[in-house]
Amino acid sequence: MSKDKSAKIATPQAVRGTQDMLGDFADRFAHVVETFERVRRLYGYKRIEVPVIEPTAVFARSLGETTDVVSKEMYSFDDRGGESITLRPEFTAGIARAYITNGWQQYAPLKVATHGPLFRYERPQKGRYRQFHQLDAEVLGSDSPLADAELLVFADQLLKELGIAEGVTLTLNTLGDAASRDAWRAALVEHFMGHRADLSEDSLARLDKNPLRILDSKDPKDRRIADSAPDIDAFLTGEAQDFFGAVTAGLDAAGVAWERNARLVRGLDYYRHTAFEFVTDRLGAQGTVLGGGRYDGLIEALGGPPTAAVGWAAGIERLAMLVEEPVEYRPALVVVADDLSSENFAVQISSLFRRSGIAVEQIVAGSVKKRYQRARGFRADWIIKTDMPPSAPPGVVCARLAFGRDDQDTTLTAEALDAIIRQNFEVDLSDGLVPHATVLLTRKIGN
Protein backbone atom coordinates (compact mmCIF):
# COMPACT_ATOMS: atom_id res chain seq x y z
CA MET A 1 0.00 0.00 0.00
CA SER A 2 1.97 2.93 -1.24
CA LYS A 3 0.93 6.30 0.05
CA ASP A 4 2.64 8.03 -2.81
CA LYS A 5 -0.30 8.58 -5.13
CA SER A 6 1.82 9.90 -7.96
CA ALA A 7 3.57 6.52 -8.05
CA LYS A 8 0.31 4.73 -8.81
CA ILE A 9 0.43 2.84 -12.05
CA ALA A 10 -2.58 1.74 -14.02
CA THR A 11 -3.60 -1.72 -12.83
CA PRO A 12 -3.64 -4.34 -15.54
CA GLN A 13 -7.01 -5.80 -16.43
CA ALA A 14 -8.15 -9.16 -17.66
CA VAL A 15 -9.05 -9.29 -21.33
CA ARG A 16 -12.80 -8.83 -21.71
CA GLY A 17 -14.66 -12.10 -21.61
CA THR A 18 -11.88 -14.00 -19.86
CA GLN A 19 -12.17 -15.09 -16.27
CA ASP A 20 -10.02 -15.84 -13.26
CA MET A 21 -11.32 -18.66 -11.10
CA LEU A 22 -10.57 -19.33 -7.47
CA GLY A 23 -12.15 -21.51 -4.82
CA ASP A 24 -15.73 -22.54 -5.23
CA PHE A 25 -16.11 -22.09 -8.98
CA ALA A 26 -12.64 -23.43 -9.76
CA ASP A 27 -13.58 -26.53 -7.76
CA ARG A 28 -16.80 -27.00 -9.70
CA PHE A 29 -14.91 -26.53 -12.96
CA ALA A 30 -12.36 -29.18 -11.98
CA HIS A 31 -15.14 -31.49 -10.82
CA VAL A 32 -16.81 -31.30 -14.24
CA VAL A 33 -13.55 -32.12 -16.00
CA GLU A 34 -12.71 -34.96 -13.63
CA THR A 35 -16.15 -36.50 -14.05
CA PHE A 36 -15.84 -36.26 -17.83
CA GLU A 37 -12.43 -37.93 -17.76
CA ARG A 38 -13.79 -40.76 -15.65
CA VAL A 39 -16.95 -41.37 -17.69
CA ARG A 40 -15.27 -41.17 -21.11
CA ARG A 41 -13.05 -44.08 -20.08
CA LEU A 42 -16.14 -46.13 -19.32
CA TYR A 43 -17.13 -45.66 -22.96
CA GLY A 44 -13.66 -46.32 -24.38
CA TYR A 45 -12.97 -42.84 -25.69
CA LYS A 46 -9.24 -42.19 -26.13
CA ARG A 47 -7.81 -39.01 -24.74
CA ILE A 48 -6.36 -36.75 -27.45
CA GLU A 49 -4.70 -33.36 -27.45
CA VAL A 50 -4.93 -30.99 -30.39
CA PRO A 51 -3.44 -27.51 -30.84
CA VAL A 52 -5.13 -24.36 -29.60
CA ILE A 53 -4.00 -22.64 -32.80
CA GLU A 54 -4.65 -23.83 -36.33
CA PRO A 55 -4.23 -22.36 -39.80
CA THR A 56 -7.22 -20.07 -40.31
CA ALA A 57 -8.32 -22.12 -43.32
CA VAL A 58 -9.08 -25.12 -41.08
CA PHE A 59 -12.00 -23.26 -39.51
CA ALA A 60 -12.94 -21.06 -42.46
CA ARG A 61 -13.42 -24.05 -44.71
CA SER A 62 -15.10 -26.41 -42.29
CA LEU A 63 -17.49 -24.05 -40.50
CA GLY A 64 -18.56 -22.19 -43.64
CA GLU A 65 -17.39 -18.74 -44.64
CA THR A 66 -20.73 -17.11 -44.02
CA THR A 67 -21.28 -18.34 -40.47
CA ASP A 68 -21.02 -15.76 -37.68
CA VAL A 69 -18.20 -17.69 -36.07
CA VAL A 70 -16.00 -17.37 -39.15
CA SER A 71 -17.12 -13.99 -40.42
CA LYS A 72 -16.87 -12.02 -37.18
CA GLU A 73 -16.01 -14.08 -34.11
CA MET A 74 -12.59 -15.60 -34.79
CA TYR A 75 -9.41 -14.51 -33.07
CA SER A 76 -7.12 -14.51 -36.11
CA PHE A 77 -3.67 -13.02 -36.57
CA ASP A 78 -0.69 -13.31 -38.87
CA ASP A 79 2.28 -15.00 -37.28
CA ARG A 80 5.85 -13.83 -37.89
CA GLY A 81 6.06 -15.95 -41.00
CA GLY A 82 2.99 -14.25 -42.42
CA GLU A 83 0.70 -17.25 -42.05
CA SER A 84 -2.86 -16.57 -40.88
CA ILE A 85 -3.38 -18.35 -37.56
CA THR A 86 -6.63 -18.66 -35.59
CA LEU A 87 -7.30 -19.47 -31.95
CA ARG A 88 -9.69 -22.40 -32.16
CA PRO A 89 -13.36 -21.37 -31.86
CA GLU A 90 -14.41 -25.04 -31.61
CA PHE A 91 -12.89 -28.50 -31.40
CA THR A 92 -14.34 -30.44 -34.30
CA ALA A 93 -12.47 -28.78 -37.18
CA GLY A 94 -9.09 -29.17 -35.50
CA ILE A 95 -9.76 -32.80 -34.65
CA ALA A 96 -10.83 -33.45 -38.25
CA ARG A 97 -7.59 -31.82 -39.41
CA ALA A 98 -5.55 -33.98 -37.02
CA TYR A 99 -7.37 -37.06 -38.30
CA ILE A 100 -6.27 -36.23 -41.82
CA THR A 101 -2.70 -35.10 -41.17
CA ASN A 102 -1.88 -38.07 -38.94
CA GLY A 103 -3.60 -40.70 -41.03
CA TRP A 104 -5.81 -41.69 -38.14
CA GLN A 105 -8.17 -43.45 -40.54
CA GLN A 106 -5.98 -46.50 -39.84
CA TYR A 107 -7.66 -46.57 -36.39
CA ALA A 108 -11.21 -46.01 -37.65
CA PRO A 109 -13.68 -46.15 -36.12
CA LEU A 110 -11.89 -43.89 -33.66
CA LYS A 111 -13.50 -42.64 -30.47
CA VAL A 112 -11.74 -39.63 -28.98
CA ALA A 113 -12.30 -37.13 -26.19
CA THR A 114 -10.60 -33.91 -25.18
CA HIS A 115 -11.24 -30.66 -23.34
CA GLY A 116 -9.73 -27.21 -23.14
CA PRO A 117 -10.13 -23.52 -23.99
CA LEU A 118 -11.89 -22.14 -27.05
CA PHE A 119 -12.02 -18.53 -28.22
CA ARG A 120 -14.74 -16.49 -29.84
CA TYR A 121 -14.93 -12.72 -30.13
CA GLU A 122 -18.45 -12.26 -28.77
CA ARG A 123 -20.14 -9.93 -26.35
CA PRO A 124 -19.80 -11.68 -22.99
CA GLN A 125 -22.85 -12.42 -20.86
CA LYS A 126 -24.03 -15.06 -18.44
CA GLY A 127 -22.65 -18.45 -19.43
CA ARG A 128 -20.83 -16.99 -22.39
CA TYR A 129 -17.22 -15.88 -22.61
CA ARG A 130 -14.53 -14.97 -25.12
CA GLN A 131 -12.31 -17.62 -23.67
CA PHE A 132 -14.53 -20.50 -22.69
CA HIS A 133 -13.96 -24.18 -22.14
CA GLN A 134 -15.55 -27.28 -23.54
CA LEU A 135 -15.61 -30.99 -23.11
CA ASP A 136 -15.58 -32.73 -26.47
CA ALA A 137 -16.28 -36.26 -27.69
CA GLU A 138 -16.12 -37.46 -31.27
CA VAL A 139 -16.47 -40.72 -33.17
CA LEU A 140 -14.57 -40.62 -36.46
CA GLY A 141 -15.03 -43.11 -39.24
CA SER A 142 -18.30 -44.68 -38.21
CA ASP A 143 -21.50 -44.35 -40.19
CA SER A 144 -23.45 -46.45 -37.73
CA PRO A 145 -26.46 -44.81 -36.08
CA LEU A 146 -25.48 -46.72 -32.97
CA ALA A 147 -22.36 -44.54 -32.78
CA ASP A 148 -24.72 -41.56 -32.45
CA ALA A 149 -26.71 -43.41 -29.84
CA GLU A 150 -23.66 -44.40 -27.80
CA LEU A 151 -22.39 -40.83 -27.86
CA LEU A 152 -25.73 -39.65 -26.51
CA VAL A 153 -25.83 -42.33 -23.83
CA PHE A 154 -22.34 -41.16 -22.81
CA ALA A 155 -23.55 -37.55 -22.63
CA ASP A 156 -26.61 -38.59 -20.66
CA GLN A 157 -24.54 -40.51 -18.12
CA LEU A 158 -22.13 -37.60 -17.76
CA LEU A 159 -24.96 -35.21 -16.89
CA LYS A 160 -26.46 -37.73 -14.48
CA GLU A 161 -23.15 -38.28 -12.71
CA LEU A 162 -22.73 -34.54 -12.42
CA GLY A 163 -26.11 -34.52 -10.72
CA ILE A 164 -27.63 -32.04 -13.15
CA ALA A 165 -29.75 -34.30 -15.32
CA GLU A 166 -32.80 -33.00 -13.45
CA GLY A 167 -34.01 -29.98 -15.41
CA VAL A 168 -31.88 -30.79 -18.45
CA THR A 169 -33.59 -32.47 -21.40
CA LEU A 170 -32.21 -34.10 -24.49
CA THR A 171 -33.85 -32.65 -27.59
CA LEU A 172 -33.27 -34.47 -30.82
CA ASN A 173 -33.81 -33.88 -34.51
CA THR A 174 -32.60 -35.10 -37.85
CA LEU A 175 -31.38 -32.86 -40.61
CA GLY A 176 -31.42 -35.76 -43.05
CA ASP A 177 -28.75 -36.61 -45.56
CA ALA A 178 -27.55 -34.07 -48.11
CA ALA A 179 -30.49 -34.75 -50.48
CA SER A 180 -33.08 -34.48 -47.69
CA ARG A 181 -31.56 -31.35 -46.28
CA ASP A 182 -31.39 -29.59 -49.63
CA ALA A 183 -35.01 -30.41 -50.45
CA TRP A 184 -36.18 -29.27 -47.03
CA ARG A 185 -34.16 -26.10 -47.25
CA ALA A 186 -35.70 -25.24 -50.61
CA ALA A 187 -39.19 -25.81 -49.21
CA LEU A 188 -38.43 -23.64 -46.18
CA VAL A 189 -37.16 -20.79 -48.33
CA GLU A 190 -40.31 -20.98 -50.41
CA HIS A 191 -42.48 -20.95 -47.27
CA PHE A 192 -40.68 -18.01 -45.72
CA MET A 193 -40.60 -16.07 -48.98
CA GLY A 194 -44.38 -16.30 -48.98
CA HIS A 195 -44.43 -14.60 -45.55
CA ARG A 196 -41.48 -12.31 -45.93
CA ALA A 197 -43.56 -9.21 -45.26
CA ASP A 198 -44.37 -10.47 -41.76
CA LEU A 199 -40.91 -11.69 -40.79
CA SER A 200 -38.73 -9.84 -38.30
CA GLU A 201 -35.75 -7.91 -39.54
CA ASP A 202 -33.36 -10.51 -38.15
CA SER A 203 -35.16 -13.31 -39.92
CA LEU A 204 -35.13 -11.46 -43.23
CA ALA A 205 -31.37 -11.43 -42.95
CA ARG A 206 -31.41 -15.12 -42.05
CA LEU A 207 -33.52 -15.85 -45.09
CA ASP A 208 -30.60 -15.67 -47.50
CA LYS A 209 -27.84 -16.44 -44.99
CA ASN A 210 -29.22 -19.35 -43.01
CA PRO A 211 -32.96 -19.95 -43.52
CA LEU A 212 -32.98 -22.95 -41.17
CA ARG A 213 -32.24 -20.56 -38.33
CA ILE A 214 -35.63 -18.88 -38.68
CA LEU A 215 -37.14 -22.06 -37.31
CA ASP A 216 -35.84 -21.47 -33.78
CA SER A 217 -36.25 -17.69 -33.80
CA LYS A 218 -37.23 -16.22 -30.43
CA ASP A 219 -39.06 -13.28 -31.99
CA PRO A 220 -42.84 -13.63 -31.40
CA LYS A 221 -43.41 -12.13 -34.87
CA ASP A 222 -41.65 -15.11 -36.40
CA ARG A 223 -43.09 -17.83 -34.22
CA ARG A 224 -46.38 -18.34 -36.08
CA ILE A 225 -44.65 -18.42 -39.44
CA ALA A 226 -41.94 -20.74 -38.17
CA ASP A 227 -44.44 -23.05 -36.50
CA SER A 228 -46.41 -23.41 -39.72
CA ALA A 229 -43.28 -24.14 -41.74
CA PRO A 230 -42.91 -27.69 -43.08
CA ASP A 231 -41.07 -30.26 -40.97
CA ILE A 232 -38.19 -32.12 -42.50
CA ASP A 233 -40.04 -35.42 -42.13
CA ALA A 234 -41.82 -35.06 -45.47
CA PHE A 235 -38.49 -34.60 -47.24
CA LEU A 236 -36.52 -37.38 -45.60
CA THR A 237 -35.26 -40.10 -47.89
CA GLY A 238 -35.97 -43.66 -46.83
CA GLU A 239 -32.36 -44.06 -45.75
CA ALA A 240 -32.42 -40.92 -43.68
CA GLN A 241 -35.63 -42.07 -42.01
CA ASP A 242 -34.13 -45.45 -41.19
CA PHE A 243 -31.02 -43.82 -39.80
CA PHE A 244 -32.95 -41.57 -37.42
CA GLY A 245 -35.14 -44.50 -36.39
CA ALA A 246 -32.06 -46.54 -35.50
CA VAL A 247 -30.64 -43.71 -33.38
CA THR A 248 -33.82 -43.34 -31.37
CA ALA A 249 -34.16 -47.10 -31.03
CA GLY A 250 -30.64 -47.19 -29.59
CA LEU A 251 -31.52 -44.47 -27.09
CA ASP A 252 -34.66 -46.30 -26.04
CA ALA A 253 -32.70 -49.52 -25.62
CA ALA A 254 -30.24 -47.75 -23.30
CA GLY A 255 -33.06 -46.12 -21.37
CA VAL A 256 -32.16 -42.55 -22.30
CA ALA A 257 -35.05 -40.11 -22.31
CA TRP A 258 -35.31 -37.83 -25.33
CA GLU A 259 -37.71 -35.43 -26.98
CA ARG A 260 -38.18 -34.80 -30.67
CA ASN A 261 -37.76 -31.16 -31.56
CA ALA A 262 -38.47 -30.72 -35.25
CA ARG A 263 -37.42 -27.06 -34.91
CA LEU A 264 -33.90 -27.89 -33.74
CA VAL A 265 -31.22 -26.95 -36.27
CA ARG A 266 -27.48 -26.51 -35.99
CA GLY A 267 -25.70 -23.27 -36.65
CA LEU A 268 -22.72 -24.73 -38.43
CA ASP A 269 -22.95 -25.86 -42.03
CA TYR A 270 -21.36 -29.26 -41.76
CA TYR A 271 -24.09 -31.09 -39.85
CA ARG A 272 -26.11 -33.95 -41.38
CA HIS A 273 -28.54 -36.47 -39.94
CA THR A 274 -28.61 -36.42 -36.15
CA ALA A 275 -28.67 -33.05 -34.40
CA PHE A 276 -29.15 -32.73 -30.67
CA GLU A 277 -28.97 -30.40 -27.72
CA PHE A 278 -29.26 -30.93 -24.00
CA VAL A 279 -31.14 -27.82 -22.91
CA THR A 280 -32.08 -26.17 -19.62
CA ASP A 281 -33.94 -23.06 -18.55
CA ARG A 282 -31.63 -22.44 -15.61
CA LEU A 283 -28.87 -20.54 -17.40
CA GLY A 284 -30.53 -17.28 -18.40
CA ALA A 285 -30.37 -16.74 -22.14
CA GLN A 286 -28.07 -19.69 -22.66
CA GLY A 287 -30.21 -22.78 -22.94
CA THR A 288 -27.77 -25.23 -24.42
CA VAL A 289 -25.48 -27.11 -22.13
CA LEU A 290 -24.28 -29.76 -24.56
CA GLY A 291 -24.80 -29.93 -28.29
CA GLY A 292 -23.65 -31.72 -31.39
CA GLY A 293 -24.54 -33.96 -34.24
CA ARG A 294 -23.31 -35.89 -37.25
CA TYR A 295 -20.98 -34.29 -39.77
CA ASP A 296 -20.31 -36.88 -42.44
CA GLY A 297 -19.03 -34.48 -45.10
CA LEU A 298 -16.60 -32.43 -43.08
CA ILE A 299 -13.39 -34.42 -43.34
CA GLU A 300 -13.79 -34.81 -47.07
CA ALA A 301 -14.43 -31.07 -47.39
CA LEU A 302 -11.05 -30.54 -45.69
CA GLY A 303 -9.36 -32.70 -48.33
CA GLY A 304 -9.39 -35.96 -46.41
CA PRO A 305 -10.91 -39.32 -47.28
CA PRO A 306 -14.72 -39.59 -47.17
CA THR A 307 -15.33 -40.11 -43.48
CA ALA A 308 -18.53 -40.40 -41.52
CA ALA A 309 -18.30 -38.78 -38.09
CA VAL A 310 -20.40 -37.62 -35.17
CA GLY A 311 -19.63 -35.70 -32.00
CA TRP A 312 -20.65 -33.28 -29.30
CA ALA A 313 -19.26 -30.51 -27.16
CA ALA A 314 -20.37 -29.23 -23.77
CA GLY A 315 -19.63 -25.90 -22.10
CA ILE A 316 -17.64 -26.52 -18.93
CA GLU A 317 -18.59 -23.17 -17.39
CA ARG A 318 -22.25 -23.85 -18.10
CA LEU A 319 -22.06 -27.29 -16.54
CA ALA A 320 -20.11 -25.90 -13.59
CA MET A 321 -22.84 -23.33 -12.98
CA LEU A 322 -25.40 -26.12 -12.72
CA VAL A 323 -23.40 -28.32 -10.37
CA GLU A 324 -25.01 -28.00 -6.97
CA GLU A 325 -22.64 -29.02 -4.24
CA PRO A 326 -19.05 -27.98 -4.68
CA VAL A 327 -16.64 -30.48 -3.20
CA GLU A 328 -15.38 -28.69 -0.12
CA TYR A 329 -11.65 -28.87 0.31
CA ARG A 330 -10.71 -30.18 3.72
CA PRO A 331 -7.29 -31.47 4.65
CA ALA A 332 -7.29 -34.57 6.84
CA LEU A 333 -4.72 -33.06 9.15
CA VAL A 334 -3.39 -29.67 10.14
CA VAL A 335 0.03 -29.35 11.73
CA VAL A 336 0.57 -26.17 13.70
CA ALA A 337 3.87 -25.00 15.07
CA ASP A 338 2.89 -23.45 18.37
CA ASP A 339 6.22 -21.79 18.98
CA LEU A 340 9.20 -20.73 16.93
CA SER A 341 11.49 -23.49 18.21
CA SER A 342 9.25 -26.26 16.88
CA GLU A 343 8.65 -24.96 13.35
CA ASN A 344 11.11 -27.28 11.70
CA PHE A 345 9.64 -30.20 13.58
CA ALA A 346 6.22 -29.26 12.21
CA VAL A 347 7.67 -29.20 8.70
CA GLN A 348 9.18 -32.63 9.32
CA ILE A 349 5.91 -34.10 10.59
CA SER A 350 3.92 -32.60 7.73
CA SER A 351 6.09 -34.13 5.04
CA LEU A 352 6.05 -37.44 6.87
CA PHE A 353 2.27 -37.61 6.78
CA ARG A 354 2.10 -36.38 3.21
CA ARG A 355 4.44 -39.15 2.15
CA SER A 356 1.99 -41.53 3.78
CA GLY A 357 -0.71 -40.16 1.50
CA ILE A 358 -2.39 -37.89 4.02
CA ALA A 359 -3.43 -34.37 2.97
CA VAL A 360 -1.80 -31.95 5.39
CA GLU A 361 -1.97 -28.18 5.87
CA GLN A 362 1.04 -26.93 7.74
CA ILE A 363 0.94 -23.66 9.60
CA VAL A 364 4.41 -22.55 10.48
CA ALA A 365 4.45 -18.92 9.43
CA GLY A 366 2.74 -15.71 10.35
CA SER A 367 1.54 -14.49 13.70
CA VAL A 368 1.91 -17.24 16.27
CA LYS A 369 -1.15 -15.91 18.03
CA LYS A 370 -3.37 -16.47 14.99
CA ARG A 371 -2.03 -19.86 13.99
CA TYR A 372 -4.46 -21.99 15.91
CA GLN A 373 -7.36 -19.84 14.80
CA ARG A 374 -6.40 -20.41 11.20
CA ALA A 375 -5.83 -24.11 11.85
CA ARG A 376 -9.42 -24.55 12.98
CA GLY A 377 -10.62 -22.74 9.89
CA PHE A 378 -9.56 -25.69 7.80
CA ARG A 379 -12.11 -27.93 9.51
CA ALA A 380 -9.67 -30.78 9.39
CA ASP A 381 -10.22 -34.15 10.98
CA TRP A 382 -7.21 -33.72 13.20
CA ILE A 383 -4.93 -30.99 14.43
CA ILE A 384 -1.46 -31.73 15.67
CA LYS A 385 0.57 -29.00 17.21
CA THR A 386 4.27 -29.01 17.84
CA ASP A 387 5.70 -27.23 20.83
CA MET A 388 8.23 -27.51 23.55
CA PRO A 389 6.39 -28.21 26.77
CA PRO A 390 8.04 -26.98 29.97
CA SER A 391 8.09 -30.52 31.28
CA ALA A 392 10.03 -31.88 28.33
CA PRO A 393 13.76 -32.39 28.60
CA PRO A 394 15.80 -29.50 27.26
CA GLY A 395 16.16 -29.61 23.48
CA VAL A 396 13.33 -32.13 22.93
CA VAL A 397 10.48 -31.00 20.75
CA CYS A 398 7.10 -32.68 21.06
CA ALA A 399 3.90 -32.87 19.10
CA ARG A 400 0.48 -33.08 20.64
CA LEU A 401 -2.68 -34.36 19.10
CA ALA A 402 -4.59 -31.27 20.00
CA PHE A 403 -7.90 -31.87 18.40
CA GLY A 404 -9.66 -34.71 16.71
CA ARG A 405 -12.87 -35.82 15.11
CA ASP A 406 -13.86 -39.30 14.13
CA ASP A 407 -17.28 -39.60 12.56
CA GLN A 408 -18.76 -40.54 9.21
CA ASP A 409 -17.27 -37.46 7.55
CA THR A 410 -13.78 -38.30 8.66
CA THR A 411 -11.41 -39.06 5.84
CA LEU A 412 -8.61 -40.09 8.16
CA THR A 413 -9.78 -42.52 10.83
CA ALA A 414 -8.33 -42.69 14.29
CA GLU A 415 -6.99 -46.16 13.53
CA ALA A 416 -5.17 -45.01 10.41
CA LEU A 417 -3.74 -41.99 12.18
CA ASP A 418 -2.73 -44.15 15.13
CA ALA A 419 -0.93 -46.60 12.84
CA ILE A 420 1.06 -43.89 11.09
CA ILE A 421 1.94 -42.25 14.37
CA ARG A 422 3.07 -45.46 16.09
CA GLN A 423 5.17 -46.32 13.06
CA ASN A 424 7.07 -43.08 13.29
CA PHE A 425 6.96 -41.90 16.86
CA GLU A 426 7.50 -43.02 20.39
CA VAL A 427 4.02 -42.47 21.70
CA ASP A 428 3.21 -41.70 25.28
CA LEU A 429 -0.45 -42.38 25.54
CA SER A 430 -2.20 -44.51 28.06
CA ASP A 431 -5.76 -44.59 26.70
CA GLY A 432 -4.95 -44.94 23.03
CA LEU A 433 -5.50 -42.29 20.41
CA VAL A 434 -8.94 -40.79 20.88
CA PRO A 435 -10.48 -37.49 19.90
CA HIS A 436 -9.82 -34.65 22.33
CA ALA A 437 -6.97 -36.53 23.99
CA THR A 438 -3.69 -34.72 24.38
CA VAL A 439 -0.80 -37.03 23.73
CA LEU A 440 2.88 -36.59 23.67
CA LEU A 441 4.69 -37.67 20.50
CA THR A 442 8.41 -37.97 20.40
CA ARG A 443 10.13 -38.46 17.09
CA LYS A 444 11.71 -41.91 16.83
CA ILE A 445 15.44 -41.70 16.67
CA GLY A 446 16.97 -42.68 13.34
CA ASN A 447 14.00 -41.85 11.15
Add this chain to the structure above:
RNA sequence: GCGACCAUAGCUCAGUUGGUUAGAGCGCCGGUUUGUGGUACCGGAGGUCGCGGGUUCGAGCCCCGUUGGUCGCCCCA
Protein backbone atom coordinates in the same frame (compact mmCIF):
# COMPACT_ATOMS: atom_id res chain seq x y z
C1' G B 1 -22.56 -4.62 -33.92
C1' C B 2 -27.35 -2.96 -30.93
C1' G B 3 -30.05 -2.17 -26.08
C1' A B 4 -30.86 -1.84 -20.64
C1' C B 5 -28.81 -1.52 -15.86
C1' C B 6 -24.61 -0.77 -12.66
C1' A B 7 -19.61 1.46 -10.75
C1' U B 8 -18.32 4.01 -2.83
C1' A B 9 -12.34 0.43 1.68
C1' G B 10 -8.87 -5.82 -0.33
C1' C B 11 -14.30 -8.30 -0.61
C1' U B 12 -19.94 -7.69 0.01
C1' C B 13 -22.62 -3.35 0.50
C1' A B 14 -25.23 1.22 3.18
C1' G B 15 -25.04 6.45 2.37
C1' U B 16 -31.89 10.65 3.64
C1' U B 17 -35.10 16.03 -0.89
C1' G B 18 -27.47 17.90 -2.95
C1' G B 19 -25.22 20.22 3.22
C1' U B 20 -19.49 19.59 8.22
C1' U B 21 -13.89 15.34 9.20
C1' A B 22 -17.86 9.25 3.77
C1' G B 23 -19.98 4.38 7.16
C1' A B 24 -20.99 -1.11 8.40
C1' G B 25 -19.91 -6.37 8.05
C1' C B 26 -16.05 -9.62 6.52
C1' G B 27 -10.76 -9.75 5.82
C1' C B 28 -5.88 -7.67 7.44
C1' C B 29 -2.50 -5.66 11.64
C1' G B 30 -1.86 -4.88 17.12
C1' G B 31 -3.53 -5.69 22.37
C1' U B 32 -6.32 -8.27 26.28
C1' U B 33 -9.02 -12.79 27.26
C1' U B 34 -9.66 -18.26 26.35
C1' G B 35 -5.24 -23.23 25.42
C1' U B 36 -9.59 -25.92 21.28
C1' G B 37 -15.70 -27.63 17.02
C1' G B 38 -15.01 -20.83 12.52
C1' U B 39 -13.57 -17.44 20.92
C1' A B 40 -15.07 -12.60 23.02
C1' C B 41 -13.82 -7.62 23.83
C1' C B 42 -10.69 -3.20 22.72
C1' G B 43 -7.72 -0.54 19.27
C1' G B 44 -5.49 0.37 14.26
C1' A B 45 -4.27 0.67 9.09
C1' G B 46 -6.85 1.07 4.56
C1' G B 47 -11.24 5.58 0.16
C1' U B 48 -8.92 12.05 -5.04
C1' C B 49 -16.73 7.74 -4.00
C1' G B 50 -14.10 4.25 -11.95
C1' C B 51 -12.11 8.51 -14.98
C1' G B 52 -12.91 13.57 -17.41
C1' G B 53 -15.86 17.76 -17.83
C1' G B 54 -20.39 20.64 -16.39
C1' U B 55 -24.48 22.75 -13.03
C1' U B 56 -24.32 24.77 -7.88
C1' C B 57 -22.42 28.85 -2.38
C1' G B 58 -21.74 23.45 -1.92
C1' A B 59 -21.76 17.03 -5.73
C1' G B 60 -20.74 10.14 -3.57
C1' C B 61 -25.87 12.01 -4.91
C1' C B 62 -28.00 16.12 -10.61
C1' C B 63 -26.34 16.61 -16.26
C1' C B 64 -22.91 15.24 -20.47
C1' G B 65 -18.90 12.32 -22.09
C1' U B 66 -15.64 8.18 -21.37
C1' U B 67 -13.82 3.48 -19.50
C1' G B 68 -15.05 -0.99 -17.17
C1' G B 69 -18.67 -4.61 -15.44
C1' U B 70 -23.46 -7.21 -15.55
C1' C B 71 -27.68 -8.83 -18.18
C1' G B 72 -30.36 -9.20 -22.83
C1' C B 73 -30.52 -9.13 -28.70
C1' C B 74 -27.69 -11.40 -32.65
C1' C B 75 -25.07 -15.92 -32.47
C1' C B 76 -23.62 -19.98 -29.71
C1' A B 77 -21.34 -24.54 -25.54
